[in-house]
Amino acid sequence: MMKNPYLPLPMKLVKNFTETEDKLIHTFTLQFLSEEDEKSFPYMPGQFAELCVFGKGEAPFGIASSPTEPGFLKFSVAKVGTVSTALHMLEEGSIVGVRGPLGNSYPVEQFKGKDVVIIGGGFAFTTLRSLATYMMHPDRRSDYGKITVIYGARNPGLLLYKDELAAWEASPDIDLITTVDREAEGWNGRVGFIPSVTGEVAPSASNAHAIICGPPVMIKFTMPVLEKLGFTPETTIMSLENRMKCGIGMCGRCNVGGKYVCKDGPVFTRAQLNELPNEY
Amino acid sequence: MQAIAAQVKEAAKKLLEDKKVDLVVGFAEGSLPLRGTPLFARTPEEADQLTWNRGCENNLANFLRKREGKVAVVAKGCDVRSIVALTKENQIDRDNLYIIGVPCDGMIDRKKIGKLLGGKEVLAVEDQGDTIVLKGNGFSETAKVADLLHNSCIDCRYGNPVVYDALIGELMPEKAEEDFAEIKEFEAKTTAERRAFLAEEFSKCIRCYACRNACPMCYCTECFVDCSQPEWIGKSAADVQDNILFQAVRVFHGAGRCADCGACERACPMGINLRLLTRKLVKDVKVLFNAEAGVSMDDKAALATFTADDPEPFLVKE
């Protein structure tokens, strides 16, 4: 009997939490119902899953937790559509469905022995949190060189994972730079857009990979900065978002050229994307 | 027809040559017999492809909404009615539209040909005015054009464009009042019979929305069937009730705006009798408000006006 890729795994919503001041992004912690279920869901940073609220439907979201955090999955979801709205309103203890893991992942094997620069803007930071958490795990930290994280939001109130950011700030394992678009009361960190901040921080491109996720306009203006710093199309990695449904390369909607974001991505190098049309 | 085609071409070329318009929307010869296809001509050379024949069945008003620049259109009576209705809805700027009106006594329904020939394929036609010769592999059959026209064309009393900037061909004599015979027949059925009829008809619907997209009046930025929050209607074509609901809402939305051009029914790949519904509303609007869509630039659309003596039969228990 072949595996049915359409069947979701029931999971328990154990935490429905928002920390952004606009309350439009909630972070959901989902618990596996059994060890067997957990074993059936081996994932890596960068992958996504179809989250479903039974009765409302399913939608794809990047996995924000790291495989180094056993027992649960974490998703940070902005309220935009039917499913995300329903998710936001769910009570803790509810059963939801999770279908996955789907898509490819960040090439962490390739990162071994290299510096890694993680650049994220807005709520696209989710799978980057997974990646940073994965690489910072004590068992793995020594596999990688310097880890730099540049993370920006419109204002301080919109930053995600504030507790972890504070811990990272204090950690020697990671170089965290947070920035907000405009001066704000009580904000002592950097002020400026991601592209200019990236230029100021000027991470070395030598023996390094850059991974970048964020709104299209941020990507557009950060690319030339990375290029100037010496990151090549091969060492610049992006994660694409397109509307998806099946997540398994069949329903046809998320294609960029002949590649399906869901099945062949969502992680692509700039070099791969240069070969594809700009339909994302 | 050929003479008209030549005149259409000349008129369009002149408009483009004189830079009076940037674009002429008309018909070119299609790839199948008796099939015109919409053409967008921006140069006199492109306008050379314009034609006029019994297959120019699309309602070109559909391509005229919110256009930039000066546009000319080759328009039949029904196209013009829709243009008038769209102008009143501020979808078309009449000052920027040049109407090349062509009086039309009807377009040929290829489904009727299919029926006549028992499914044999027509490979070539010869238009002889009142008759037409249909030719295929090993056959040649002459048929009366009048027997092959779309039902919407047979019922049409506005073959003459109600407004135009140039007229090609001769205005035709007025037709008698329509009698809505098939609508009356439908109305005479019991509720259960009507329901059964609609269920059968809409079991064929595949929800391709060709009807909606072919309709010049269906231009909502977001059609209610596409709305996901709230989801007014299921998207599965397997649910006949949803298919009927989709069409019912579409038809009611067209009440007092629908020019009865039949574009929806012609577009339907599944051959659903959509005009039964659209025409029921055309009749109701006529009976209740003595109004017809798009027959005059001066009238206000029936459902966009209120008078104290509007009939309100739906408020009264009959």
Added chain:
Amino acid sequence: MIVSKKDIPNLLDKMIAEYDVLAPVKKDNFTVFKPIASGADAVLGEGNTKLPAKELFFPQSEKLFSYSVTEEGAKLDAPMDDKKKVLFGVRPCDARSLKLLDNVFDNDKFQDPYYLTRRANTVMVGIGCNMPSSTCFCTSVNSGPFDTSGLDILLVDTGDAYVVELVTDKGKALADQAGLAAASDADKTAAAAAKEAAVVTCQVNTDGLKAKLDVNFYDPIWEKIHEKCLGCGACTYLCPTCHCFDIVDDAVDCAGCRVRNWDSCAFPLFTLHGSGHNPRTSNKERYRNRIMHKFKYFVDNFNEIGCVGCGRCIKNCPVNMDIRVVLENIRGSEARLDS
């Protein structure tokens, strides 16, 4: 082997005892595939059915599973349609379309059990096309009126009988069960003659088309091509190789089912992001995607053109968007649509 046309109803009746037999039946002025209760209901030898054979394996609307959710978990029930079926009277182009769709539903990473279960349990009995329609261009897309690539059995119409050609073991097993008479040399000659006489007049030159599509994504020609397209889904829904779908819930509270419905790249909603951004904003991008998908992406991914030349999109387009003309325009040469 050979089977006389007058024996077909009987033959089908015998099959019905053991299989679900799907065959073209009359519906208004066209035919559609339906399960038949009697062999006499099958309408064989007409042109293509209105809806393509894909709907039998990938229905327009299909329940993927039902569910009921409690506080402890969710109970899912996903029944598979594993009935033994015979698809009788399918045209070679439609049969071939399923070979193409196999690539999609059994891709390098995932298998679609609904589609594949039906595929595995269906014997495909096709009838070759002695009289291809003027809109058929199968020979231009690596197929033909007697293409057996998607079939288990091919029937060749020789007038009063069908000469039976066994293509696969699955087909042979079905034919053995039916106990058909052997075809004489004369029958075989007649079958060969029928094949010879069937001429697909319509040719679409696809030479260099792929190479062109490899480089013309930003070509201004796309501005012109789509202009009359209404953006409806008629061509995609009637297309035997279009496979796009949507997945929705049909439920009241916590009990219900997940359903998949055909969807179309012609619709703006298909690619609309939650943010409001749409990577394919207008008909131009959407129509381009349809052409690219069939004639470039499908070739890139599966080394096959994603079109079988059945002509349904040509016959059913409300504005006569003719894919043959479109392809010719793309290639930059005159359309050859002689009949």
